[in-house]
Amino acid sequence: MARSVTPQRKAINTAFAWAIGLLIFFPILWTIITSFKTEAQAISDPPVFLAFDWTLENYRAVLERSNYARFLWNSIIIAGGSTLLGVIIAVPAAWSMAFVPSHRTKDILLWMLSTKMLPAVGVLYPMYLIFIKFGLLDSRTGLVIVLMLINLPIIVWMLYTYFKEIPGEILEAARMDGATLKSEIIHILTPMAIPGIASTMLLNFILAWNEAFWTLNLTAAKAAPLTAFIASYSSPEGLFYAKLSAASTMAIAPILILGWFSQKQLVRGLTFGAVK
Numbered sequence: 001m002a003r004s005v006t007p008q009r010k011a012i013n014t015a016f017a018w019a020i021g022l023l024i025f026f027p028i029l030w031t032i033i034t035s036f037k038t039e040a041q042a043i044s045d046p047p048v049f050l051a052f053d054w055t056l057e058n059y060r061a062v063l064e065r066s067n068y069a070r071f072l073w074n075s076i077i078i079a080g081g082s083t084l085l086g087v088i089i090a091v092p093a094a095w096s097m098a099f100v101p102s103h104r105t106k107d108i109l110l111w112m113l114s115t116k117m118l119p120a121v122g123v124l125y126p127m128y129l130i131f132i133k134f135g136l137l138d139s140r141t142g143l144v145i146v147l148m149l150i151n152l153p154i155i156v157w158m159l160y161t162y163f164k165e166i167p168g169e170i171l172e173a174a175r176m177d178g179a180t181l182k183s184e185i186i187h188i189l190t191p192m193a194i195p196g197i198a199s200t201m202l203l204n205f206i207l208a209w210n211e212a213f214w215t216l217n218l219t220a221a222k223a224a225p226l227t228a229f230i231a232s233y234s235s236p237e238g239l240f241y242a243k244l245s246a247a248s249t250m251a252i253a254p255i256l257i258l259g260w261f262s263q264k265q266l267v268r269g270l271t272f273g274a275v276k
Helices: 007-034 057-065 068-099 105-117 120-133 140-164 168-176 181-192 194-210 213-217 226-231 241-261 263-271
Strands: none
Touching: 007 241, 057 241, 068 105, 068 140, 068 181, 068 194, 068 226, 068 241, 105 140, 120 140, 120 213, 140 194, 140 213, 168 181, 181 194, 194 241, 213 226, 226 241, 241 263
């Protein structure tokens, strides 16, 4: 029997959740507010929160200096392409682990997850040499491949969790009706797992969008995404906090809006299978 929750307890839990949420969101909020300040106001001590003369000058300066649309398009292509390619590879892999497991399946899953523990800088030099050899340096194709490989363990793990929730009897019935392996995955499994696949794609799109290490080290100009757009406002002459905040706000705005409207799918993707 479920335990009843008193109104007081519910109010306390709600207030606590809001406090934690605002604490996490505060750096983003401060960045957005700073983007409307002048450079002098951005570094004022003590800092001003809302009582200042709001200005759009930083956004005008950023748009005049940089081709924002090009950086945005690169981010969309790189994040979307790596996510789509990762799902295409991960669906058959997760299917085999969920429905045709072997005694090594858990070991393989743990090994895949362990690759996320490797410091990225440890493989930067060999990756850089590979990119030069195959002509992938400063190309969107190269970044799509790298980000796909980086996020592939997470994609496989999430899809494996979703697929484990699908009754195997459904696939067995499809096989008895003459379904081939290809039609079983494409026409039976994939439609049933669309909510899980969508949540997985959304989460990994956000991860790829926010990836900075590889995008800064493997691009120069042509394939530079929004992470490079932000980094360009940190120069040897100093940090221009107001303009840097404006560039950061413009970079996170698309993904922030996407996350806001798809928060239910994100929560489902992060908590699916946690409660049995």
